[in-house]
Amino acid sequence: MSLLVIGTVAFDAIETPFGKTDKIVGGAATYASLAAAYFCDKVKIVAVVGDDFPKSEIEDLNNHYIDTEGLQIKEGEKSFFWAGKYHNDMNSRDTLVTDLNVLADFDPIIPDSYQDCEFLMLGNLTPQVQQTVINRLHKRPKLIVMDTMNFWMNIALDDLLATLKMIDVLTINDEEARQLSGEYSLVKAAQKILTMGPKYLIIKKGEHGALLFGEGKIFSAPALPLEEVFDPTGAGDTFAGGFIGYMAKVGTVNFNNMKNAIIYGSALASFCVEKFGTEKLRNLKPEEIAERVQQFVSLSKFEIL
Template sequence: MSLLVIGTVAFDAIETPFGKTDKIVGGAATYAGLAASYFYDKIKIVAVVGDDFPEGEIADFNKHGIDTEGLQIKKGEKSFFWSGKYHNDMNSRDTLITDLNVLADFDPIIPENYQDCEYLMLGNLTPQVQQTVIGRLKNRPKLIVMDTMNFWMDIAMDDLLTTIKMVDVLTINDAEARQLSGEYSLVKAARKILTMGPKYLIIKKGEHGALLFHEDKVFSAPALPLAEVFDPTGAGDTFAGGFIGYMAKVGTVNFNNMKNAIIFGSALASFCVEKFGTEKIKNLTETEVAARVQEFVQLSSFQIG
């Protein structure tokens, strides 16, 4: 029994109204793996880096209980690098540099002892690679969660639709739900997307929280109102990692557990944006996480009748 996370492990250079970083460690699998590690301890990662990736960072994964046997290190090659600049409202950003490097021909090799995977987190990546991972698992995991983005809708819609058919939970943002469905109303968008394969759809709305759709049910999760968002990079990956980490911990896939998983994922994401990169989510205590979850409970609870 384990949780397999695939996605990028990479370098980012980030500029926000609050400051600027040099190359720091980022990537969907990095954020998702670290976030999941607060809830579950059998996490395995499949990703690729170049030999420029610091050994200390890999040791940090291991310290968080993340198995890195499936992290390929390509000699003489460079890790994926993304650089972006956030606008003043922190809701929009410009991509300055995308150097695919090792990602250009990433072949996701699944080590033999990863075949006990019961929970699969397909972090944001080429839909083709996400699909390959599913195909290489001998047993279909109990729960497959897929994160993706508008970029793949623009350039690889057919692949995306094929991959979406194979997953249980899809996480996308509101603009992406509209793009994928061609519907402006999120309710109509959700109805359409739930006919495309996934049994659950999570629509991430950033500072407005998230919606979970399943059959004819909806759950609306709040976002914690924050005085300052320092760096939004990785918040969506952190959310997804916290979500599946919590699901792996409780072990039963149903709507009620997913509601809680969204709250735990949102709590982790609210930490993520408080510092640059992974700085905050690398160094949380269980007490801090529990207290933050209680803030979400306080924030949204009311008693009627």
Template sequence: MSLVIIGSVAFDAIETPFGKTDKIVGGAATYASLAASYFYKKVKIVGVVGEDFHQEDIQNFNDHGIDTEGLQIKKGEKSFFWSGKYHNDMNSRDTLVTELNVLGDFDPIIPENYQDCEFLMLGNLTPQVQQTVINRMKNRPKLIVLDTMNFWMDIALDDLLAVIKNVDVLTINDAEARQLSGEYSLVKAANKIMAMGPKYLIIKKGEHGALLFNEDLIFSAPALPLADVFDPTGAGDTFAGGFIGYLAQVDTINFNNMKNAIIFGSALASFCVEKFGTERIKNLSEEEIQARVQQFVKLSSFVIEK
């Protein structure tokens, strides 16, 4: 069995109030697979890069035990490139450059040795490509998690609705949940969205944490209040990767494990924002992760006697 993660593998150039970077490795599948690798040893990536991609970044995946057989390298082409500048509050940003390059006609290849996939993470991409990946899996994975964004609701809603019908967990932010459902109340929004297919819905609220919905159960996860957010890029993908990596490790899908998976995903995301790009999540120790998770426990625990 394995955990297959599909998504962009890219170059980012990031500017924040704390500094700026040249082209550094980024992309949803990059962050998610690195995060997942701390919990689960058989992470396999599906993506596409250009000839300009750095061998050392591929080596870094492999050093984390991540299988890159499904990462296509297109000769004579360039990798997806995104450049953005964060405002002083770090909560909003301007996109300066988006060059789709190899991602423009991305046709995902699922290598034969990925067909043992039991956990599938569909990172933010066109809904059609996400559906193609599901179609190309010979056996239906035990758990499919899909991440998407408002952009696809705007321009490809029918495709999006078609693919989310086939997934188990949908992760979106609160504004997207409201857009997708037409409901302002997140409880009503969640009920409508779960009726569209996913049994579980995770609503990401950034600095306000996350909500997990499943039937009539709700879990509210805190976010760790941080003195400094150095670079928020990839935090959501890191969250998703930590989440599904933890679930692959425990290998039992239930509400309690999902709750813990959200805490582990949130812990990984809280590291992600401490440095530029993947710098911080490339080199985490087991002890650091456990200590961070215990901070989440302390942050949100209280005891009220009945």
């Protein structure tokens, strides 16, 4: 089934203990759509870039069967740019530059050819823009997944709460779940957040895996223990993209399918962090993904007689 991904398509400059990059292509919609495209051949992007964004990069997205009709190119303007430096533990980072550029007044225009989308991924953007996308779709998608961050809880909480009422699945990390709910216990936090609108909540815990709450059930997904995390940038977006891409592939929305979707999303995220930026994500073979998923199976399987 077709999938609409909204989010940033941008330039990143990344520094980790293993090296640094010049401006490379990044952004939530880039990571999420590249991940989703491994499962779904009808991924459509809504995003905005400046005329500094290379045509070859857009063609590369198209080569991954990602539809870029909804990618606006603003003449005479510059693409969103973020620069950051990770600390030695790779769990924290300093933002060095955030140039909003074209993102400052982004109006998400939905091409007519996108109106049939049954799955919608709202990548991390202002809650107002996320809401606008939902409102501009003539038919409500079968599944709406929303990513957000603490920044919007701090400066746009009312918009965020209004948007939460319109979605199905929220993906945030453990600290954000605690901030949004005011509860330290993640079980209590989830109970509270599930009264705010979403029917499902995914709490991302990085190297500790992820928790899925919904239908009165909890699923705990492991993270693959990695020898080295090379660059964590985009791991959360890749996870979300893999998650909704898998859901669009299977088509039926229920807790069991979401469990597998989380495993596939986690598998793609575990590839993503192995190289800088989107490099690893652009060149995976289906058998590599299948093998990685089997690692998740053997990692967490036990049999109580």
